Amino acid sequence: MYKRLFPIALAVTVGGGYSLTAFSQVKPQTLVKQRQAAMTLQGKYFYPLLNMVRGRIPYDANAAVRNAAYLDALSKMPWDGFAPNTKDAKSGALPAVYTDTVKFKENQDRLQSEVAKLVAVSKGGSEPAIKAQIEAVDKACGSCHETFRERQ
Amino acid sequence: MYKRLFPIALAVTVGGGYSLTAFSQVKPQTLVKQRQAAMTLQGKYFYPLLNMVRGRIPYDANAAVRNAAYLDALSKMPWDGFAPNTKDAKSGALPAVYTDTVKFKENQDRLQSEVAKLVAVSKGGSEPAIKAQIEAVDKACGSCHETFRERQ
Numbered sequence: 109m110y111k112r113l114f115p116i117a118l119a120v121t122v123g124g125g126y127s128l129t130a131f132s133q134v135k136p137q138t139l140v141k142q143r144q145a146a147m148t149l150q151g152k153y154f155y156p157l158l159n160m161v162r163g164r165i166p167y168d169a170n171a172a173v174r175n176a177a178y179l180d181a182l183s184k185m186p187w188d189g190f191a192p193n194t195k196d197a198k199s200g201a202l203p204a205v206y207t208d209t210v211k212f213k214e215n216q217d218r219l220q221s222e223v224a225k226l227v228a229v230s231k232g233g234s235e236p237a238i239k240a241q242i243e244a245v246d247k248a249c250g251s252c253h254e255t256f257r258e259r260q
Numbered sequence: 261m262y263k264r265l266f267p268i269a270l271a272v273t274v275g276g277g278y279s280l281t282a283f284s285q286v287k288p289q290t291l292v293k294q295r296q297a298a299m300t301l302q303g304k305y306f307y308p309l310l311n312m313v314r315g316r317i318p319y320d321a322n323a324a325v326r327n328a329a330y331l332d333a334l335s336k337m338p339w340d341g342f343a344p345n346t347k348d349a350k351s352g353a354l355p356a357v358y359t360d361t362v363k364f365k366e367n368q369d370r371l372q373s374e375v376a377k378l379v380a381v382s383k384g385g386s387e388p389a390i391k392a393q394i395e396a397v398d399k400a401c402g403s404c405h406e407t408f409r410e411r412q
Contacts, residue, residue: 142304145297149337152294181333185301 143189295341
C-alpha cells in the first residue's frame with residue numbers, strides 16, 4: 109500500500125544515536141527532501157508569528173500557543189537530514205554544514221532552546237514577552253542561515 | 261532576512277477557523293508544497309514504526325514514543341493545505357478531496373484519533389499493544405489514500 113520512501117537503514121537509526129554508516133545507505137535526495145520538508149513547515153508556522161510581531165496581522169495568543177507547540181516538534185526534525193552523504197546533493201546548504209559541524213550543532217541547539225522558551229512563555233505569558241521570544245527565535249533562524257544556507 | 265513563502269493572508273487564518281476567502285489568496289502551489297511536506301515527514305516518522313511491526317528492524321520502544329509524539333503534531337498539519345483553490349494544482353490528490361469533503365474530514369479525524377491512541381499506548385504500553393496501534397494508524401493512512409490519493 110505504501111511506496112517506501114527510504115531504505116530500512118534509516119529506520120534503524122531513528123530513535124537513538126545516528127550511525128553514519130547507516131545514514132550513508134540512505135539516498136541523499138531522500139534526506140534532502142525530508143529536511144527541506146521540515147524547513148518548509150517551520151516556515152508555515154513561524155512566519156505568522158513573525159507577522160504578528162511586525163504588526164502585519166493581529167496578535168493571536170492561541171495561534172502563538174499552537175504554532176509554538178508545532179515548532180517545538182519541527183525544530184528537532186531537519187538535522188539528521190544533513191548527513192555526510194548529502195554533501196554533494198543539490199540544496200541550499202553551504203559547505204560549512206559539513207565542515208563546521210560543531211558550530212552547526214550549536215545553532216541547532218540554540219534554535220531548539222529558543223523554541224522551547226517560546227513554548228513556555230506562549231502559555232500565559234504577556235504579549236510583549238511572547239513577542240520578544242518570537243524575535244529570539246527569528247534571530248536563531250537567521251543566525252544559522254547566515255552561515256549555513258545560501259542567500260535566497 | 262527571510263524570503264516570504266506565502267502571503268500574509270494565510271497567516272491571518274492560522275490559529276482559528278479557516279476562511280475560504282483568505283485561503284483563496286494563498287498561492288495553490290504554496291499550499292500543495294506545505295501539505296506535501298507534512299506527508300513527507302509523516303512518512304519519515306511512521307515507516308520506521310511500521311518496519312518494526314513487520315519485523316524488518318528491531319523493536320525500539322523509545323523510537324515508538326518519540327515518533328508517535330512527532331506524528332501527533334504532523335497529523336494535524338496537512339489538511340488546511342487542501343483548500344479549494346488547490347483543486348487544479350498538480351498533485352496526487354484525487355478529485356474526491358474537493359467533492360467528498362465530509363468523508364475526507366472523517367478520514368483526517370480518524371488518523372488523528374488513531375495517532376493520539378498511539379501516543380498514549382507508546383508510553384508504557386506492552387509491545388503487542390503498541391504494535392497493534394501502529395497497525396491501526398497504518399490502516400487509517402491507507403484507508404484515506406485509497407479514496408483520496410492517486411495510486412503510487
